[in-house]
Amino acid sequence: AVLARVRADPSQAAALCPGLEAGLRAQCEDIGRRPHLGTVAPRPGAVQTAVPSGVGSVRSLLQDQPPPGPWPAAVAVDCSAALDRSDCVEGAARRLVLLGDTDGALARCAGLPAGNARDDCAFRAAEVLTMAPARPRVADVSRAAGLCLWAGPFAADCLRHLAGDIGRLAPIGTGTADWRALDRRAEALAAARPGPVGAAAASLARAQGAWLHVDAHAAACAAGGAAPDELGPHLRAAVVWRLAEDGLLDAVLDDAVDAVLAGTAPASCAPRAVPRRAYDVEGRWSTLRPGEADLPRVALLGEAARVVAEAPAVDAAVAVLEVAARHPRAPAALLDAGLAHPDWRVRWTAARLRQEAGAPAPRGAESHPIVAGRLR
Numbered sequence: 001a002v003l004a005r006v007r008a009d010p011s012q013a014a015a016l017c018p019g020l021e022a023g024l025r026a027q028c029e030d031i032g033r034r035p036h037l038g039t040v041a042p043r044p045g046a047v048q049t050a051v052p053s054g055v056g057s058v059r060s061l062l063q064d065q066p067p068p069g070p071w072p073a074a075v076a077v078d079c080s081a082a083l084d085r086s087d088c089v090e091g092a093a094r095r096l097v098l099l100g101d102t103d104g105a106l107a108r109c110a111g112l113p114a115g116n117a118r119d120d121c122a123f124r125a126a127e128v129l130t131m132a133p134a135r136p137r138v139a140d141v142s143r144a145a146g147l148c149l150w151a152g153p154f155a156a157d158c159l160r161h162l163a164g165d166i167g168r169l170a171p172i173g174t175g176t177a178d179w180r181a182l183d184r185r186a187e188a189l190a191a192a193r194p195g196p197v198g199a200a201a202a203s204l205a206r207a208q209g210a211w212l213h214v215d216a217h218a219a220a221c222a223a224g225g226a227a228p229d230e231l232g233p234h235l236r237a238a239v240v241w242r243l244a245e246d247g248l249l250d251a252v253l254d255d256a257v258d259a260v261l262a263g264t265a266p267a268s269c270a271p272r273a274v275p276r277r278a279y280d281v282e283g284r285w286s287t288l289r290p291g292e293a294d295l296p297r298v299a300l301l302g303e304a305a306r307v308v309a310e311a312p313a314v315d316a317a318v319a320v321l322e323v324a325a326r327h328p329r330a331p332a333a334l335l336d337a338g339l340a341h342p343d344w345r346v347r348w349t350a351a352r353l354r355q356e357a358g359a360p361a362p363r364g365a366e367s368h369p370i371v372a373g374r375l376r
Contacts, residue, residue, distance in 0.1 A: 003028055003084045007117075010035045027087060034120065056285025056292070058299045061200035062156035065193075068149040071118070072103065074111040086117045093121055094128045102143055106150060122150035123158045130165035135181055138188045141166065145192035145201070159201045160303070162189060167208025172216035172274060177225035182209045186230070200299070202230075207299035210234035211279045214242055217269035220259075224267055232264070233298050233308045237319040239263040241281075241301060244323050253317060253337040260316040280304075281326055284356040289373040307345050314343045321346065325353040344368035351375055 002020060006013050006028050013032020017025050079088035089112055093105040102125075109121035126147035129140040136144075141162065148158035166189065169182040182205065190202035210231060214222055220242030222235045240260045243249050249256055280302030297305040306322045309315040317338070324334040338350030339362075347366070351374040354360060366372040 003031065003087075006031050007086065024083070027084065055288045056297065056305050057283045058200050058204050058297075058303045058305050059156055059160070061196050061297070061305075062159050065149060065155045065197055067152075071110040071150070072107045075104070075107040076111055077108050086112060086121070090121045090124045093125045097125045097128060097143075097147070102147065106147075109150070116154075119150070119152035119154050122147055122152075123154050123161075126151065126158050127161045127165070130162050135169060136165070136185065138184055141185045141188040142192040145189055145198070159189075159193075159197070160204065163201050163204035164208055166205040167212060167279075170209030170213040171223065171225075172213055173271070177213065177223040177227060179209075179225075179227050179231055182206070183228045183230065200297075203234075203297075203299040204303070206231055207234045207237070207301055208279050211238045211241070211301050212274065214238035216271060216274045218272040219263070219269060220246060220248065221263040221266045221269040223269045224265075232312065233315050233319070234301075235264050236260055236312070236316045237301055237306075237323070240316070240319045240323045244327050249320070249324060249327065249331065249334075253320060253334055253341070256320045256334065257313055257316045260320065261312060264312075278302075284322070284325060284353055286356060289370070291370045291373060295370070307349060309343065309345050311343075314345060317341060317343070317346045318349050321349045321353060325357065344371050347371045348374060 002016050003024070006016055010032045013029055017028035017032060020028055077089050077092045079085045082088035089108055093108040096102075096105040096108065105125045106122065109118055109125065112118040112121055126144040129144040129147075130136045133140070144162050145159065148155050148162065151158040163186075166182060166185045169185065171177040171179060171182075186202040186205045189205060190198040192198060193201065210222075211234075214220065214235065215238070217223065220239045222239065227235060240249070240256070243256070243259055243263070248259065281300060281304050283304040285305060295307050298308045300306045300319075300322055304322075306318055309318060321334060321338045324331055335350045335354055338346050339354075341347050341350070347368070348371045351360075351371060355374065360375075363375050366375055
């Protein structure tokens with residue numbers, strides 16, 4: 001009865017789980033760490049009448065996932081000796097997935113009632129492929145991404161978990177940084193879900209890995225060694241965040257950009273213990289103006305998103321503005337300088353961040369239509 005109550009409302013875990021014996025208490029606490037189970041999420045195909053918050057976020061891109069079709073025929077699992085049937089069925093599905101039988105795992109999950117329990121069974125089957133191994137196989141990443149499709153309204157959370165697991169493969173030791181393990185699996189995640197969804201999931205994995213890598217060094221720098229081009233925007237954002245944390249974010253935009261670029265390719269970086277913290281930042285992109293839906297986006301150290309530019313100096317300037325706007329003592333001079341920058345991506349970022357903070361940019365002559373749309 002306690003497990004059923006916590007599954008229906010995971011927020012009750014702290015109050016109810018301690019009364020159970022050790023084995024059941026651990027199971028109860030595990031359910032409590034899955035708050036999505038207590039949400040009443042819209043089912044696939046439901047009519048959406050409200051614009052979701054954070055429309056420019058990575059999460060908003062992950063939400064665009066079509067239903068996979070009808071569930072396979074259910075295969076019964078003998079749970080007569082189990083106190084919690086959902087946990088019993090999920091365990092059977094996870095064991096089959098690890099043995100390579102994806103279809104069999106889904107057939108076991110299909111035996112649970114339609115809704116949160118069945119969707120979470122697919123979620124669990126997906127994440128066990130990337131959560132348990134120290135370095136999941138590339139093929140297992142692809143299988144896990146496919147299983148996330150069956151997680152219904154939890155599909156975005158499922159991909160986020162996979163991205164976080166892949167991000168932990170970032171190089172955090174000394175010496176030359178080797179990004180191949182992370183990058184190959186990020187590519188597999190993108191290939192398994194072609195289009196914006198896969199690209200967003202891969203971007204999130206790289207963002208998590210870049211922040212972990214930069215955090216593993218004493219200074220705001222990335223270790224020597226060539227990183228794939230796709231990691232560049234994420235390493236620049238992680239370096240500028242560390243500069244801001246250390247109080248080294250200069251109020252002059254050009255100087256700040258120079259500091260970021262210098263920190264992304266030093267000869268060496270001294271290691272430090274990686275702090276335990278959640279790698280995520282607040283989103284500051286709540287509305288989409290005309291033309292903004294197609295802007296190239298990358299994850300900003302978590303689920304927030306920003307525009308990306310091919311030129312490193314321009315991209316670093318965008319990252320500086322995004323981080324500065326989230327700093328407790330945001331240097332207003334940086335956003336003001338961003339409005340006068342020669343590149344439209346930087347001007348647009350400055351205008352958007354000012355609007356999100358309740359201080360719209362002053363109207364003036366603007367040649368780029370997307371920036372002009374933010375200034376109206």
